[in-house]
Amino acid sequence: MEIKTEQFTELAKKELKNDRSRLFLKLIPPVMKGKREAGLASLPDAPAAMACGAAIRAEALSRLPELLQEFEKKATANGMKVVWTRDDKEANEFIKNLAKEKGIRYVTKGKSMVTEETALNELLEKNGIEVWETDLGEFIAQQLHLPPFHIVGPAINVPVEEVRDLFMRKIGLKDPTLDPVQLGYAARLFLRDKFHHVQMGITGVNMAVAETGTIINVENEGNIRFTKASPPVQVSVMSLEKVVATMEDALHMIRLVCRNCTGQRLSVYVSMDSRPKKKDEIDGPEELYIVIVDNGRSKIYQDVKARDALRCIRCGACLVACPVWRQIGGYAYGWAYSGPMGQVLNPMLLGLERTQELYRASTLCGACKSFCPVGIDHPSLFLYYRAKDVLGDPHFKSVDRPWIERQFFKMWSWAASTPWAWNMGVRMARPYINKDAKDGILSKAKGPFQGWFRSRDIPAMAGFTFHDRWKNQIKNKG
Amino acid sequence: MEQNVRDEILAKLKAAPKAIVPTRPHLPPYKTLSMDREQLIAEFTARLAEEAVVVHRVKDLRAAQDKLSEVAVEEGLKKVMTSTDDVISQLDLPAWGKKNDIQVMTPHEFPDRFSYRDAVFDQAQAGITGADFAVAESATIGLIHNKDQARLISLAPILHIAIVPVDRIVPVYEKVMEKVFAKKGEYPSQFVFISGPSMTGDIQGVLFKGMHGPRKVIVILVG
Numbered sequence: 001m002e003i004k005t006e007q008f009t010e011l012a013k014k015e016l017k018n019d020r021s022r023l024f025l026k027l028i029p030p031v032m033k034g035k036r037e038a039g040l041a042s043l044p045d046a047p048a049a050m051a052c053g054a055a056i057r058a059e060a061l062s063r064l065p066e067l068l069q070e071f072e073k074k075a076t077a078n079g080m081k082v083v084w085t086r087d088d089k090e091a092n093e094f095i096k097n098l099a100k101e102k103g104i105r106y107v108t109k110g111k112s113m114v115t116e117e118t119a120l121n122e123l124l125e126k127n128g129i130e131v132w133e134t135d136l137g138e139f140i141a142q143q144l145h146l147p148p149f150h151i152v153g154p155a156i157n158v159p160v161e162e163v164r165d166l167f168m169r170k171i172g173l174k175d176p177t178l179d180p181v182q183l184g185y186a187a188r189l190f191l192r193d194k195f196h197h198v199q200m201g202i203t204g205v206n207m208a209v210a211e212t213g214t215i216i217n218v219e220n221e222g223n224i225r226f227t228k229a230s231p232p233v234q235v236s237v238m239s240l241e242k243v244v245a246t247m248e249d250a251l252h253m254i255r256l257v258c259r260n261c262t263g264q265r266l267s268v269y270v271s272m273d274s275r276p277k278k279k280d281e282i283d284g285p286e287e288l289y290i291v292i293v294d295n296g297r298s299k300i301y302q303d304v305k306a307r308d309a310l311r312c313i314r315c316g317a318c319l320v321a322c323p324v325w326r327q328i329g330g331y332a333y334g335w336a337y338s339g340p341m342g343q344v345l346n347p348m349l350l351g352l353e354r355t356q357e358l359y360r361a362s363t364l365c366g367a368c369k370s371f372c373p374v375g376i377d378h379p380s381l382f383l384y385y386r387a388k389d390v391l392g393d394p395h396f397k398s399v400d401r402p403w404i405e406r407q408f409f410k411m412w413s414w415a416a417s418t419p420w421a422w423n424m425g426v427r428m429a430r431p432y433i434n435k436d437a438k439d440g441i442l443s444k445a446k447g448p449f450q451g452w453f454r455s456r457d458i459p460a461m462a463g464f465t466f467h468d469r470w471k472n473q474i475k476n477k478g
Numbered sequence: 479m480e481q482n483v484r485d486e487i488l489a490k491l492k493a494a495p496k497a498i499v500p501t502r503p504h505l506p507p508y509k510t511l512s513m514d515r516e517q518l519i520a521e522f523t524a525r526l527a528e529e530a531v532v533v534h535r536v537k538d539l540r541a542a543q544d545k546l547s548e549v550a551v552e553e554g555l556k557k558v559m560t561s562t563d564d565v566i567s568q569l570d571l572p573a574w575g576k577k578n579d580i581q582v583m584t585p586h587e588f589p590d591r592f593s594y595r596d597a598v599f600d601q602a603q604a605g606i607t608g609a610d611f612a613v614a615e616s617a618t619i620g621l622i623h624n625k626d627q628a629r630l631i632s633l634a635p636i637l638h639i640a641i642v643p644v645d646r647i648v649p650v651y652e653k654v655m656e657k658v659f660a661k662k663g664e665y666p667s668q669f670v671f672i673s674g675p676s677m678t679g680d681i682q683g684v685l686f687k688g689m690h691g692p693r694k695v696i697v698i699l700v701g
Contacts, residue, residue: 028683044506055502062499065491072484078665084484136689137680156683163681180681188690195634195690196599212659222633222676222691228668229629230595240487247659251651265525265616266673269691274665280625282585282594284667298490304497375500 001119001147004334005346008357012332021149021329024157028150029320035263036317036371042265043255053256054375056249057311060241064301067210067243068292074213078275080288088118091293095120095202095235098289099129102233104200106130108191110217110224111138112204113151113314114239114293116336117349120202132194134223136187143170148338149330151316152261157329191223201227205238205290206313207253211246212274215290218257220268228271234285236273239293241310253313256373260315300348303395305384309344311374316341318368318378324361333358340368340378351397352389359385404448426465434460510614510649518614518647519699525617526697529674530687535644535699539568542641542700546606547578549696553637557581558604559597562626565608565641565700585628598630605631605692609642611654616673619697620654623668632672638692640672644701 004011015021040046060067072082085091099107107124109115109131121131121142133142140155141148143166148154155163160178167173167183171190177183203224207216215236217224228234244250258264277284300306319325319339330338337345343362347355364379372378385396392400400406415421436444437460444453464472510521519535526533534549536542546569549555560571562584575582583602588594598605607627611620619640623629632638648654651671658669676691687693 024682031683044508048503048505051500051503052505055500058497058499062497065488068491069488077663084480084487086483086487090483134690135680136678140680153680153683155680158681160682180684181686183681184678184686184689188688191690192599196595212665214659214665220677221689223689225629225633225670226690229633232591247655248652251655254651264673266618266671268673268675268677270671272669273667274669275667277667278624281623281628281667282588282591282625283629284623292487294487298487298494301491302494304495307494307497 001116001122001336003350003354004147005350005355005358007334008332008361011334012328012361015328015332018329020159021157021331025326025329028153028156029326032263032320036260036320037263039259039263039265043259049252049256050373051375053253053313053373054311056244056252057313057374058308060244060249061301061307061310063245064241064243067245068240070210071208071213071243074210075215075274075290076213078213080213080273080275080290083289083291085291085293085295087295088120088293091118091237091291091295092120092123094291095237096123096127096129098233098235099124099200100127102200104129104233106132106194106198107200107202108132108134108194108198108223108227108231109138109201110203110219110227111135111154112202112237113336114204114295115202115237116148117239118237118293118295120237132191134191134194134227135219135221136184136223139187139191140166147331147334148336150319151314151330151338151341154330195223195226195230198227198231200233200235201231201285202235202237203227205236205242206257207250208238208243208290209245209247209250209272210243214247214250214272214274216250216254216270216272218254218267218270220262220264222269225269225271228273228285229283232286233289234273234276234287235289235291237291237293239295240297257313257315260317260371260373296349299395306348306381306396308376309348309381311376312341312345313374314341315373317371317373318376321367321371323363323365323367344376344378344381347385348396352385352393353397353399356389356399359389423465423467426461430461430463508615508650513614513649515644515647518649519644521614522612522617522647523699525614526674529617529695531617531674532694532696533699534696537701539700542698543569543574545698546574546639546641549639549698550578550580553604555580555603555637557583557601558606559583559585559602559631559635560606561608561628561631562586563608563610564626565643566606567626569641571606585631594628595630598628598634602631602635604637604639605633605635606639606641607632609640609646611657612642612647613649613651613654613671614647615650618651618671618673620658621670621672622658622666623670624666629668629670632670633691636688636692637694637696638672638675639696639698641698641700644699 137154276288325339333342368378389398443457675687678689679685
């Protein structure tokens with residue numbers, strides 16, 4: 001996937017003019033919010049359950065190296081092959097080589113955010129291996145070369161007319177129909193043939209359980225189950241923060257992820273693999289590879305505050321909560337992860353310099369934080385990233401600020417903590433600042449400050465400061 | 479080289495500073511935990527209905543066979559694939575098939591995974607399985623996959639019929655996991671929870687059943 005995080009403003013402006021997206025953004029989030037609320041209401045104590053989710057993820061992260069080793073030990077003992085990779089290149093290369101070695105013509109894929117991040121599809125296709133995304137939304141997005149609009153419904157905004165035209169062009173849909181159900185069945189038939197003959201399947205991983213060496217996938221469509229049951233080779237790609245300590249913890253997280261994502265008590269299918277198929281079993285993988293991907297996470301992990309971003313379980317609740325995402329949708333964020341989730345993850349994974357607008361495009365209202373089932377404090381992370389960026393942090397590739405800006409704030413800091421300088425400054429600056437005031441309001445300025453007024457006004461400076469008035473008062477009374 | 483990558487990543491993680499971890503709050507128990515058997519059955523049945531699953535309750539395995547015949551007529555079944563798990567094997571489905579003029583296939587009849595795959599994808603009109611567990615919390619069926627419970631039977635055919643003995647209904651998932659992962663080194667290759675028919679809402683948010691897996695799930699509760 002082409003990374004377009006630098007074009008945030010431009011893409012957001014474009015999306016604000018997209019009537020289809022806007023219509024959907026009006027309709028969908030209230031429905032999803034309602035479902036989520038109903039789902040959470042089925043828990044005996046939803047706030048406690050969310051606090052527990054936060055604790056489970058925080059504990060898992062604090063024990064991350066230990067849990068990964070335990071997971072690896074158990075999984076390996078059960079006959080799975082665990083492969084560690086530093087970055088996108090190593091992960092993709094391993095999978096490509098495996099596919100080549102097995103003479104694979106095509107693979108089916110279950111939705112996997114980490115392989116969107118590593119752009120696995122592009123590499124496989126460059127090497128002559130066809131890739132079929134099989135989650136319906138992901139399939140449509142892949143065929144139309146679109147990034148995910150929403151993490152759960154990646155193509156939920158695509159007009160049904162466009163889906164019809166696509167299916168007539170690409171999968172031999174004969175009767176033109178605008179019925180989403182009929183279109184879905186056409187995709188079912190087409191992809192069914194792929195599942196039937198597939199020799200290698202690729203999936204993501206929702207959770208890995210250290211205690212048992214088990215990987216867990218959560219889904220509604222059945223495409224992941226097919227991708228794991230039908231072919232003799234299974235590759236499951238997992239970013240390294242996915243591990244939790246125990247099966248009990250995993251169950252709690254599954255309850256939370258389903259309710260926060262779609263409002264379901266449980267998704268239609270939850271499948272747990274602990275080993276390749278046994279000899280006497282007729283389906284399931286003969287070889288099962290777990291590809292653990294770091295891709296910058298061990299670096300994020302060094303920073304105790306930023307580490308909280310790794311708690312994310314990709315439920316997508318923060319997207320529908322966010323007043324910004326609800327205006328612009330997922331495209332503007334320019335990469336695999338959109339909404340507040342993307343705003344905390346992308347800057348850490350890509351670097352602060354390539355994501356300048358992402359951690360600034362927030363009202364800091366905290367709706368995301370209040371929806372988050374694992375206690376990520378998004379607004380505080382945005383402020384943290386902003387601070388890191390302006391202070392010049394080489395670890396996360398900040399851009400620093402121009403010399404003149406730094407000097408200005410040095411002066412400001414000195415003046416604001418030096419009363420006589422402040423008072424004198426106020427007197428000197430007042431006539432200059434109030435020059436452009438209209439009816440006591442300042443709404444524009446020339447020079448470097450004009451940008452500040454793009455979305456704000458301030459009252460003009462008062463003729464007398466509080467100190468002046470206080471002194472006058474005493475004088476008059478005396 | 480690969481060992482190096484592993485060690486390098488782990489070393490980086492180990493060298494990182496420690497963070498303060500929030501404490502876990504007390505969680506009240508799920509309401510299903512205080513239910514008796516009949517209440518669990520009622521809860522399980524009510525939730526199944528929410529998932530648009532058709533439920534029949536019969537008193538014993540003999541009656542289950544009769545119910546299965548009724549379902550076969552309604553659905554126009556001529557060819558089915560069944561598992562050979564401990565519930566199904568008590569039903570003597572080959573004899574049932576002969577009586578009802580239905581071809582009953584099992585995975586064991588196929589020489590390899592590919593011919594079995596052809597049959598389960600292209601020929602089976604329904605997949606019939608037992609259930610190792612049923613969970614009242616969300617009306618979920620649990621299947622342990624092994625030589626007698628192949629994965630594609632409950633997935634590839636458009637109709638999934640599950641025979642669920644009522645004494646297998648448990649209140650919460652934890653009760654299932656205790657048993658599935660009871661013995662170290664003997665974990666099933668795959669375990670799956672199934673809650674209703676395959677589903678999607680990916681085109682304009684319109685929900686429909688039968689995306690890739692079964693469009694319809696029928697549960698026959700026995701006992």
